[in-house]
Amino acid sequence: MxxxxxxxxxxxxxxxxxxxxxxxxxxxxxxxxxxxxxxxxxxxxxxxxxxxxxxxxxxxxxxxxxxxxxxxxxxxxxxxxxxxxxxxxxxxxxxxxxxxxxxxxxxxVSNDKCPAQKQLTEELNIINADLVGLMARDNMRILTAKQKEEMDTKKARKRQIEKDIIKKKLIKSVRRNFVLTRKKYCKKRHVSTVPVKLIRATNDLHRQHRDTKFATDTVHHLCELASFFGPANTTVISQDDKCRVPIGITAAKMQAPMLMHMEYRVRLPDHDWVIGDRHKLIPSVYAGLVISENGYGAKEAVTYSGPTLISIRSGKHSSSNAMSHARDFERLMKLPEFDTITKTMDQNAKPIFIFFVDGGPDKNPRYPHTIQSAIRQFKKYNLDAIFIATNAPGRSAFNQVERRMAPLSRELSGVILPHDFYGSHLDINGKTIDEKLEILNFEHAVIAEYVCPERSEIDLIDTACIDEKWKMNHIRSSQYFLQILKCQDRTCCTEPRSPFFNFFPQRFLPAPLPLVYSPSISIAKSTEDVGKFMSLFQNEAFANRTLPYDFHCPSVSSTVPTRVCIDCGLYCASLEMLKSHRKSIHNRIVNTKKKPKKIIKKRNEELLVQLDDDVEWMNRENVECIEETEEDENPVINEVPIIFIQTHLESIWEEDC
Structure with a gap:
């Protein structure tokens, strides 16, 4: 019963x-x-x-x-x-x-008043129960590829159900709270106007990339290394560029909130476009990261606090690239606020420097100018090691400097600086007619230190003493990581100033290796195996020194064999570097020309080309001829007449006599 x-x-x-x-x-x-x-x-x-x-x-x-x-x-x-x-x-x-x-x-008869919401709740409970088991298998490293795909699908469905439940609750709340009476006078009692401020669009949903875990593991290895050797030997700097700040006429929607009587007619500019071509300022942010004492290899010891340097350049007369960042680094080394981050007790540069940079085409670790600027810093400050790493494409928001830039983003959101403090340098069509006056107007808009165009970039190093043999002994490059270390030849490099080589006698950090349990513990044999990357010292214990650093990088794993020198086994991050290496060291000529999908931009002897999954700067001699897209050095701007704000605010009403 x-x-x-x-x-x-x-x-x-x-x-x-x-x-x-x-x-x-x-x-x-x-x-x-x-x-x-x-x-x-x-x-x-x-x-x-x-x-x-x-x-x-x-x-x-x-x-x-x-x-x-x-x-x-x-x-x-x-x-x-x-x-x-x-x-x-x-x-x-x-x-x-x-x-x-x-x-x-x-x-x-069922008493359920919300059957659809009840069904969603029951489905959500089932998904949560399934995810508990799948996540437990993932923690034990016994999750198969099919189960991994199933777990991702269930997580996506869970997020969708939670959104649907919230949406249904909001709709129900709106219907309950805004059922108004038919009497017009009673309706007014339910209306209360308040001033509001709308926020701009955010990029909370970042673009996913298949190299995310691989690149993140390299960043974690460097944080563990900095924590292990401590703040006495290591400097960690995170750098990135902020969004460009326009210079022009402030739009009406950017004004401060105000109350006014409606009998007056107020007219304000209804646009916020930039008055002239490339009338923008480029803020470059450099964050020194404080390393906690006695970290003992814990990556959490690299904190987010520390001093910050912001260099501001003209977007028309200067650019943000590896050479401009090198100039800012020279300035950073002279600031007393960064002495505890960059210098030892005897005021010399610390022996190990770690940089986390943006992954743009002219700032990533495999870009030739980035390598040249890193060599300059390495030789000038007598460093034992210098490491430069970046995140996967679309994941630069996880760079540590982003937390420093968050308050700056709030203050600069929607800001448009005045463009004609010393007088207008533009004609009626918005074209520059006085370049000197234009530079003065750019400089006036900056409260902090303004970097003049003539001093915006640092000169390239003399490559006479930096040949391919020197690079072969001191440099290892990869898709998202650059290593420059001292060699063991004391006629070439001085004695090490840190204990780095005592713990890493092989000098260069090994390739990241993912572990899999199937059923016993082993190293993943390909990028298709679902595994978890090991920590720095676990990786050092399992290291295979002959393995290219990008062997387990999903986006380039198929092209790794083509980037390895068949004579000495050296792995190069690009075909251009491989060509230069084989030509200088082994006296072999290799055809490394690539046919890009599109040529985006030209700069001297370099071309910004779009490849299969990436955008890179390449020399003209290494690019197959295709229909090139010429970028006009002086592009035609919108022929919009400039109406100054004093003229625009003139009243159209006539006073009664």
Whole structure:
């Protein structure tokens, strides 16, 4: 006998019979009645006897119906005793409000008012239960590729269900709170206007990339290395560029909030475009990261706090590239605020420098100018090692400097600086007619130090002493990582100033290796195996020195064999570097020309080309001829006449005499 189901039907019958009563009292009466009958010595016989007695009574049919649903095969000749009838008749007054047409079919009607939301909730509970098991397998490193795909699918479905549930709740709340009366005067009582400020679009949903875990593992290795050697030997700097700040006329939507009487007519500019071509300022942010003492290799020891340097350049007369960042580094080394980050107790540069940079085509670690500027710093400051790393494309928001840039982003959002403080340097069509005056107007808009175009970039190093043999002994490059270290030849490099080579006698950091459990522990053999990358010192224990650093990088794993020198086994980050290496070291000429999908931009002897999955700067001699897209050095700007704000605000109303 299903007592739970019978009690539920009994409770529904009490509610139907007393629809106007309080639910708490109804529940109390129902529980009292149930407790009195379920303890009877002859419970089943009691119900069957009551069934036979109440068949002719319409008012009592509702109570007897739920007994009939469970006991249809009971013989009809069973008779009830007087005591049993008295127990049930004692509560007959509770059902005095039941209509004569009431039937047991009403008891089976579902009371769910939101079936769609209930269905979503049940599906969400099932998904959560499945994810618990899948995540447990993932933590134990026994998750297969198919299960990994299933877990990602369930997570995506879970996010969608949670959004749907929130949306349904909001719709329900809006309908409940904004049902207004038809009387127009009463409607006004529900309306209250307040000043609001809309935020600009955010990029919370970053673009996913298949190299994210690989590049992130390199960043974690460098943080562990900085923590292990401590702040006495290591400097960590994170750098990136902010969005460019336009210089022009401030638009109406950027004004401060104000209250005004509507009898006055106010006219403000209705545009916020830049007045002239490339009239923008480029803020470059450099964050020195403080390393906690006694980190013992924990990557969390590299904190987000420390001094910050912001260099601002003209977007028209200067550019942000590897050479401009090198110039800013020279300035950074002279600032007293960075002495605790960059210098030792004797005011010399710390022996190990780590840079986290942007992954742009002219700033990434494999770009030739980035390598040349790193060599300059390495030789000038007598460093033991210099490491430059970046995140995967689309994931630069995880750079540590982004936390420093967040307050700056808020203040610069929507800001447009004045363009004609010293007088207009533009003609009526917005073209520059006075370059000297233009530079003065750019400089006036900057409160901090302004970098003049003539001093914006640092000169390239003399490559006479930096040949391919020197690079072969000191440099290892890869897709997202650059290493420059001292060699063991004391006629070439001085004695090390840090204990780095005592713990890494092989000098260069090995390639990241992912571990898999299938069923025993092993190293993943390809990028298709789902594994977890090891920590720095675990990786050092399993290291295979002959393995190229990008062997487990998903986006370039297929092209790794083509970037390895067949004579000495050296891995190069690009075909251009491989060509130069084989030509100088092995006296072999290699055809490394590539046919890009598109030529985006030209700069001297370099071309910014679009390849399969990336955008890179390449020398003209290494690019196959295709239809080139010439970029006009002086592009035609919009022929929009300039109306100054004083003229635009002149009143059109005439005063009455």
């Amino acid at each position: 299903d007592k739970d189901g019978m009690f539920k039907k009994l409770f529904n019958a009490f509610i139907e019979a007393n629809s106007s009563g309080q639910k708490q009292k109804i529940q109390h009466d129902c529980v009292s009645f149930w407790n009195s009958i379920k303890t009877a010595p002859d419970f089943v016989r009691l119900y069957n006897a009551k069934k036979a007695e109440l068949e002719g009574t319409t008012r009592k049919r509702l109570i007897s119906s739920f007994f009939l649903s469970k006991n249809e095969n009971i013989p009809s000749n069973l008779k009830s005793n007087d005591i049993s009838c008295g127990i049930i008749n004692s509560c007959s007054s509770t059902f005095s409000a039941v209509p004569s047409t009431a039937s047991c079919s009403k008891l089976t």
